Amino acid sequence: FTVTGQAVLLAFGFTTGALYLGGDLSGVTAAAMVVVLLRVVETTGSLSLLATPIAGVERLLRELRELVEEDAVRGAPPRAVASSGAADAVRLRAIGYTYPDGTRALTDVDLDLRAGEITVLVGGSGSGKSTLLDVLAGLREPTEGAITVDGVPAAAARRLADASVVFQTTSLRPGTLRDNVVTVGDPALAEIADLARLDPVLDALPAGWDSRVGEGGNPLSGGERQRVGLARALAKPASLLLMDEVTSSLDVVTERAVVESLRRVRGSRTVVAVTHRPALVALADSVIVLDDGRVVEAGPVEELLARDGAFAGLWRRWRESEGWQV
Numbered sequence: 001f002t003v004t005g006q007a008v009l010l011a012f013g014f015t016t017g018a019l020y021l022g023g024d025l026s027g028v029t030a031a032a033m034v035v036v037l038l039r040v041v042e043t044t045g046s047l048s049l050l051a052t053p054i055a056g057v058e059r060l061l062r063e064l065r066e067l068v069e070e071d072a073v074r075g076a077p078p079r080a081v082a083s084s085g086a087a088d089a090v091r092l093r094a095i096g097y098t099y100p101d102g103t104r105a106l107t108d109v110d111l112d113l114r115a116g117e118i119t120v121l122v123g124g125s126g127s128g129k130s131t132l133l134d135v136l137a138g139l140r141e142p143t144e145g146a147i148t149v150d151g152v153p154a155a156a157a158r159r160l161a162d163a164s165v166v167f168q169t170t171s172l173r174p175g176t177l178r179d180n181v182v183t184v185g186d187p188a189l190a191e192i193a194d195l196a197r198l199d200p201v202l203d204a205l206p207a208g209w210d211s212r213v214g215e216g217g218n219p220l221s222g223g224e225r226q227r228v229g230l231a232r233a234l235a236k237p238a239s240l241l242l243m244d245e246v247t248s249s250l251d252v253v254t255e256r257a258v259v260e261s262l263r264r265v266r267g268s269r270t271v272v273a274v275t276h277r278p279a280l281v282a283l284a285d286s287v288i289v290l291d292d293g294r295v296v297e298a299g300p301v302e303e304l305l306a307r308d309g310a311f312a313g314l315w316r317r318w319r320e321s322e323g324w325q326v
Contacts, residue, residue, distance in 0.1 A: 096144035170229030223254030
């Protein structure tokens, strides 16, 4: 748009000047034509700003097409695979993952997630935590290695059916609170509300579970949305509960409620959480420290602190940052 606009402007200006000098146009007419052209160029220049988002959409659609075609080539089985609904042990051996652009995200990751325990993934930005969570959730198939659930090889479809995920931000669709929590079956809503500490939210809504939330409904705070997200994850009969920085933007009171919820589900779900919050890390049965896509430390919190290694350094920085004030 920019190059073409400048070329048209120069050509038009040159033509108008030539016609004016030749006596074919008056000065007023020539000036008016130049002013009109400048407005046209200004408008097309504004349209040129759409080039970047259009290119982004094209790239996203291209990547989606590649994923769909990849599944078709592999003959991926249907996603609806039955879940046991009980805590399972998950084992990862020599897991590696390389993105299509060649970026290496995971290398030789070995993990043993014991049934019913809470495992926390920690590490710096870009260490591979979110990628590993995607692999566990069945959103990505590792490029190397093997994953088993209770000793049985588990493809992406099995892991996807057997996992529920709570993201850093919970999005609510227009509808009732019940619609946003219940996706399949008829779970025990009272028990789910109790586990997710959703009772205060229900009490504040005019119609409880039947209150409309999301776009055009009752506005919920960030902490309340996270509790809804946790309730949604617990409503799914899945053995693996995955959480990605769910308390990073919550206040202390709400974070304490989420931590208490996890304490209460311990044993019924195998929990894996990505976090940098000491309150959630302290709850873990084991901690996995990632760096550059590799596991550099693993073990209980007290054991890793005693080693005074990578995890101990992260722990000290987290504790120090808790006292920061602006």
